[in-house]
Structures are given as C-alpha cells and as structure tokens.
Amino acid sequence: MFERFSKEARAAVVKAQEVARDEHSGVIDSRHVLVALIETPGPAVAAVAGSGLDTTEAVRTLRRDIRAGDALDADALAALGIDLDAVRDRTDAVFGEGALDRAGAARRRRSPGHIPFTPDAKKGLELALREAIRLRSSTIDGGHLLLGILRDTRNPAARALSDAGADLGRIRHLVENPAEAA
Template identity: 90%
Template sequence: MFEKFSKEARAAVVKAQEVARDEHSGVIDSRHVLVALIETPGPAATAVAGSGLDPTDVVRRLRREIRAGDALDADALAALGIDLGAVRERTDAVFGAGALDRAGAARHRRSPGHIPFTTDAKKALELALRETLRLKSSTIDGGHLLLGMLRDARNPAARALSDAGADLARIRHLVENPAA
C-alpha cells in the first residue's frame, strides 16, 4: 500500500515519526499523523484551517494529549481514595518540580529506530486507501489520510478534532471539494 502514497503522504508518515520522537511516544497513533498533516501544507492542513479551527491551537492540543499519553487518571485514582494532587505535591517536594511527569516521560523514551504504528493508525491508513479508491484517485495523498481518520468516529484523531470543536462533516467536505 505504501507504494501508492504520494510524496506528501510519505512525508506525513515520516513527520509523524518525528512527532512521536519529539513527544517521547513509544508508538505512532492517528494523532501523530494528524499533527504531521496539519503542520505540512496540503489538502488536510487547508481543510482543517478552512473549517474554522485554529491549526496552531489544534496542534498544541494534540501534542499535549500525546505527551500525556497514558498519564495518571485523577478521577480513577480518586475512586480508589488517592488524591493525585497530593501525590504530585509530595513528589515535587521530595524530588523537585515536575518529577512525576519526568518519570513518566522517561518511561516512554525509545531508541531512534523504528516506532510502530498503533492499530488505530494502521486502520486509518487502510481507510485512506478506501477513500482513494472511492474518489477514483491514483495515489493516496494527505487529504485521503485525513478522510481515513474521519471515517471512524472512534479514531483518536477524529475525536480530538471533534473535541476541538470541529464539524467533521465540514472538514470531509473541504477535503473532497477543495474549491468549495
């Protein structure tokens, strides 16, 4: 399938790996790919900007989510009687400010080699191929990658766009009809 990727789509996949390294992620999920698409000029970035979202704000939110990773869930811990705020305060007092976050980030550092794609990212890439075929395109471009993410509302990238206030149908329309 990768042989059908346009230069732009290949660049987005490479950039997604850079995003993962920048944010100390052990895997690449669809949010990493979305950051790469928004940060790279092309149909996906144009559609996100044209939907009324501030691309810089969306990227900031996505990177924050990615950095948080599987961060401690304050509500889940509270259900067990653990006050995460108190734990953070005590940890900061003993080990210095941000010690708990630094410990979590160190756990996610990987070697500079291959970073695997999550199931949701692989599915989005497969759905991008389906979108390419549906639109009778000869290559998979960044717009198709975005359409693949939007095709499944449970996809983390689609959820992140929705949480940012995006009208996903509008973004889809802008990708499919760039002159609109």
C-alpha cells in the same frame, strides 16, 4: 499500499515518526499522523483550518496529549472523582510547567529505530486507501490520510478534533471539495 502514497502522504508518515520521536512516544497513533498533516502544507491542513479550528492550538493540544500518553485517562479519573486538569495545574505550580508530562515521558522508552504504528493508525492508513478508491484517485495523498482518520470516529485523532470543537463532517467536505477550503 505504500507504493500508492503520494510524496505528500509519504512525507506525512515520516513526519508522524518525527513527532513520535520529538514527544518520546514508543508508538505512532492517529494523533501523530494528524499532527504531521496539520504541520505540513496541503489539503488536510487547509480543510482543518477552513473548518474554523485554530490549527496552532490544535497541534499544541495534540502534542501535549501525546506527551501525557495514555497513563492518565481523564475520564477514568473523573469517574473516581479526580479532576486531572486540577492535578496537572497543581503539579505545574509545585514542580514547574509540564512536570506531570515529563514524569510520564521519563518512563516511556525513546526509540532510535523503528517506531511501530498502533492499530488505530494502521486502520487510518487502510481507510485512507479506501477513501482514495472511493474518490477514484490513483494515489493516496494527505487529504485521503485525513479522511481515513476521520472515517473511524473512535480513534484518538478524530476524538481530539471533535473535543476541540471541530465539525468532522465539515472537514470531510472541505477535503473532498478543496476549492471551498481556500
């Protein structure tokens, strides 16, 4: 499949690995790929920006969530009556900005070598191939990667975009019709 990736799509996968290393992640999930796509000029970032989403804020939030990892599930804590944002704010006030995130990152391993893809990231890459085939493209580019991520609305990247207020249908439309995203 990777032989069909365009130079842009290959660069996004490499950038996703860099994002994982930057944020001390032991794995690469769909959020890492999304950050890479948004931070790299191309049809994906144009579509996300064209949908009205503030890409700078989206990347900042995604990177923060990646740093925080999966150890603190805000929804699970809320079910127990714990407001994670309030805990994070109080921790920042007492120990300094980002203290909770740093504490979680210290426990995760930093991998100098290969960083594995999570099942949701692998599925996004597979769905990118299906999107390229559907659109009759001989190569997989960054737009196809974004479409693959958006196709499974349960993955962390699609949820993050949705939580940020993005209209996923609009983003899909703009990727498929790039002239409208400009």
